[in-house]
Amino acid sequence: MRQSLIVILLAITGIMSANKLKSETINSKHMEIKSSTLRLIYPQWQGGIVAHWMPDLPADDASRGYYLGAQLLNFLAPQSNQNTQTVPVSLDINDRETENGINSYKVILEQTKAALESDPERIVTLGGDCAVSVVPFTYLANKYPDDVAIVWIDAHPDVTLPYDDYKGYHAMALTACMGMGDQAIVDVLPGKVDASRAIIVGLRSWDEGMKERQDKLGVKGLSPSEVAGNSYAVLDWLKSTGTSKVVIHFDMDVLDPAEIIAAVGTDPNGMKIDEAMRVINDISSEYDVVGLTIAEPMPRVAIKIRNMLNQMPLLKE
Numbered sequence: 001m002r003q004s005l006i007v008i009l010l011a012i013t014g015i016m017s018a019n020k021l022k023s024e025t026i027n028s029k030h031m032e033i034k035s036s037t038l039r040l041i042y043p044q045w046q047g048g049i050v051a052h053w054m055p056d057l058p059a060d061d062a063s064r065g066y067y068l069g070a071q072l073l074n075f076l077a078p079q080s081n082q083n084t085q086t087v088p089v090s091l092d093i094n095d096r097e098t099e100n101g102i103n104s105y106k107v108i109l110e111q112t113k114a115a116l117e118s119d120p121e122r123i124v125t126l127g128g129d130c131a132v133s134v135v136p137f138t139y140l141a142n143k144y145p146d147d148v149a150i151v152w153i154d155a156h157p158d159v160t161l162p163y164d165d166y167k168g169y170h171a172m173a174l175t176a177c178m179g180m181g182d183q184a185i186v187d188v189l190p191g192k193v194d195a196s197r198a199i200i201v202g203l204r205s206w207d208e209g210m211k212e213r214q215d216k217l218g219v220k221g222l223s224p225s226e227v228a229g230n231s232y233a234v235l236d237w238l239k240s241t242g243t244s245k246v247v248i249h250f251d252m253d254v255l256d257p258a259e260i261i262a263a264v265g266t267d268p269n270g271m272k273i274d275e276a277m278r279v280i281n282d283i284s285s286e287y288d289v290v291g292l293t294i295a296e297p298m299p300r301v302a303i304k305i306r307n308m309l310n311q312m313p314l315l316k317e
């Protein structure tokens with residue numbers, strides 16, 4: 001047991017040293033030209049109503065888990081010369097009133113407005129719940145009119161609307177990108193993408209009525225098995241859209257829980273990590289990827305370690 005702990009500590013030390021070395025290397029080059037890609041840290045957690053799915057965690061910690069998840073994604077992501085911005089996000093657990101059919105409505109509306117304060121050519125977003133894609137994707141749809149397709153890699157379709165039973169905004173993210181939903185939120189978004197230029201990859205779970213809505217909207221869906229061997233179905237669909245630019249939403253619940261549990265959702269028979277990475281990189285090899293979101297990381301183990309550390313003496317001095 002002691003040897004295992006030592007190995008873990010050495011691994012953590014190695015990661016931190018490597019990241020520090022990368023940072024020092026970048027700084028030593030005195031880069032004057034910043035990347036045209038914005039790295040947007042968007043730790044929004046209010047879009048999810050998820051605590052009841054994680055009874056092993058304190059409810060407040062589970063609710064705010066995406067906040068820590070976004071910070072960990074940024075820590076673990078490769079160092080770069082990208083301009084990095086963080087969207088200010090409230091941590092008030094009591095500010096979760098449902099209004100206009102959306103839980104934490106006022107907070108989400110304010111955070112949506114706060115995320116609209118830059119003008120990059122490309123955006124990589126580290127979230128946060130699934131709704132963190134809404135601002136970047138609609139901004140890019142407006143910047144490149146009629147030339148953007150959405151590849152939504154997710155176990156769920158995210159096409160709910162405020163009048164549906166579930167009030168979590170993260171499940172309304174794709175419909176919001178298509179200009180549907182609460183009018184006050186839609187009005188502040190810069191653009192929208194037509195449903196005919198959106199595809200859901202890795203789809204395998206629908207709330208009641210959502211499969212029918214997806215079909216009605218005309219949003220194509222591909223199951224994990226349809227992309228397990230190759231990316232042809234995705235690439236053929238992209239070709240049919242006639243677009244040259246792509247935004248990719250990667251919800252970590254698309255991954256097979258038999259390989260990794262990285263999100264709240266644990267629906268079986270998901271995509272393998274290698275399969276998801278191959279789809280994303282195959283798209284990137286043939287299209288101009290102007291937006292990439294990594295969403296819904298739920299760091300259960302990190303939350304438990306943090307809570308354990310908070311109970312120890314000396315650390316709070």
